[in-house]
Amino acid sequence: MKKIVFIFSSLTVALLVLFQLSMYFYTTGELSIEIMMAIIALVFLGIGIYLNKKSLHKLPTTLTKVNxxxxxxxxxxxxxxxxxxxxxxxxxxxxxxxxxxxxxxxxxxxxxxxxxxxxxxxxxxxxxxxxxxxxxxx
Amino acid sequence: MKKIVFIFSSLTVALLVLFQLSMYFYTTGELSIEIMMAIIALVFLGIGIYLNKKSLHKLPTTLTKVNxxxxxxxxxxxxxxxxxxxxxxxxxxxxxxxxxxxxxxxxxxxxxxxxxxxxxxxxxxxxxxxxxxxxxxx
DNA sequence: AGCCATTTAGTACTTTAGTATGAATATCAA
DNA sequence: TTGATATTCATACTAAAGTACTAAATGGCT
The missing domain is CATH 1.10.10.10 (Winged helix-like DNA-binding domain superfamily/Winged helix DNA-binding domain)
Known part of the structure; x- marks a missing residue:
C-alpha cells in the first residue's frame, strides 16, 4: 500500500515537472509542441515499462515465499x-x-x-x- | 522480429494520430494543452506496461521448462x-x-x-x- | 489454579510402498 | 531375423507409512 502511494506521488510530481518544463520552453519558443509531446510520450513509456518490471519481478519472489x-x-x-x-x-x-x-x-x-x-x-x-x-x- | 516491426509501426501510427488529434483540438480551442499532455502520458504509460508484460511473460515458461x-x-x-x-x-x-x-x-x-x-x-x-x-x- | 492446545509416546492394527526375481510380449534397430 | 531394451505382469516377501485409539507432560492464558 505504501509503495503504491509512493509510486503515484512520484508519477504526479514527474507529470507536474514535465508540464512546467514544457510550458517554460514553449513560452520561450525554444521547443516546439511536437517535441514536448514526444518527450512526454517517451518518459511515460519508460515509466510504464519500469512499473511493470517491478510488479512482475515480485511474482517469482512471492511464489517461492511461504505463506x-x-x-x-x-x-x-x-x-x-x-x-x-x-x-x-x-x-x-x-x-x-x-x-x-x-x-x-x-x-x-x-x-x-x-x-x-x-x-x-x-x-x-x-x-x-x-x-x-x-x-x-x- | 516481425512482431517488433509491427509494434513499432503501431507505436508510430498511434503517436501521429495523437499529435493530429491534439493539434486539431488545440487549434479549435476545445482542449487545453495540459489535458493533451495528460492523455499522451496515460496512453504511453499503458503502452509501456503492455509491451513489458508481453516480453516478460516469456521468462517464467523457460524457467519452469524441464530438462x-x-x-x-x-x-x-x-x-x-x-x-x-x-x-x-x-x-x-x-x-x-x-x-x-x-x-x-x-x-x-x-x-x-x-x-x-x-x-x-x-x-x-x-x-x-x-x-x-x-x-x-x- | 484450572483450562486448553501442543508435544510427546505408546500399542495394535491395516494399508501402502518397495525389493527380488522370473517371465511373457512388444518394439526397434542392426 | 536376431539381439537389446522396454513394457507388462506375477508371486512372495520385507519395510515403511498411516490409522485409531489412549495418555502423560508441558506451557501459555485467564
Missing part, C-alpha cells in the same frame, strides 16, 4: 509444520525422528495430523497440496 | 518418466495404475526402477531429487 498465515489458518502447529518440511525433503519418519530427537511414533502422529489438516491420504499428496497452498517453497 | 535430456542421461524410460510425474502429483501406485490402464504391480516395477536411477530410497526423495535435477517442474 505462514495459511499454516495457522489450517491449524497446523509449529512442530507439525517442522515435520512437514522434513517430509517434503524426502526423509522417512525414522530419519525425521532422529533429526528432531523424538521417536518415530511421535513423527507418525504429527504426519497423521498434517495429513488430516491438508486433506490428504499420502505424504506425497500432502507435499503437493502444501506447495499449491504456498505453505512450502518452490 | 528432458537429463531424463535420457539417467536412463529413465518414457513410461518410467510418466509414472514419476504421477508419483510427484501425490498419487498412490493403485491410482497411477488405474490412470495408465496397467496393474499396480507394473507401477511398482516402474517406481522401483526410477528409485534406483534417481538414487533414492523413497518416492518422496525421488520427487525432491527429480526437481533438483529439473526433471520435474517447479
Amino acid at each position: 505462514l498465515k495459511k499454516v495457522d489458518e489450517l491449524g497446523i502447529s509449529k512442530r507439525e509444520y517442522e515435520v512437514l518440511i522434513e517430509v517434503s525433503k524426502g526423509l522417512s519418519n525414522k530419519e525425521i525422528a532422529e533429526k528432531l530427537f523424538v521417536t518415530e511414533s511421535t513423527i507418525k502422529t504429527h504426519v497423521s495430523n498434517v495429513l488430516v489438516k491438508l486433506d490428504s491420504k499420502r505424504r506425497t499428496q500432502a507435499i503437493q497440496k502444501a506447495k499449491e497452498l504456498q505453505i512450502l517453497s518452490s | 528432458l535430456k537429463k531424463v535420457d542421461e539417467l536412463g529413465i524410460s518414457k513410461r518410467e518418466y510418466e509414472v514419476l510425474i504421477e508419483v510427484s502429483k501425490g498419487l498412490s501406485n493403485k491410482e497411477i495404475a488405474e490412470k495408465l490402464f496397467v496393474t499396480e504391480s507394473t507401477i511398482k516395477t516402474h517406481v522401483s526402477n526410477v528409485l534406483v536411477k534417481l538414487d533414492s530410497k523413497r518416492r518422496t526423495q525421488a520427487i525432491q531429487k527429480a526437481k533438483e535435477l529439473q526433471i520435474l517442474s517447479s
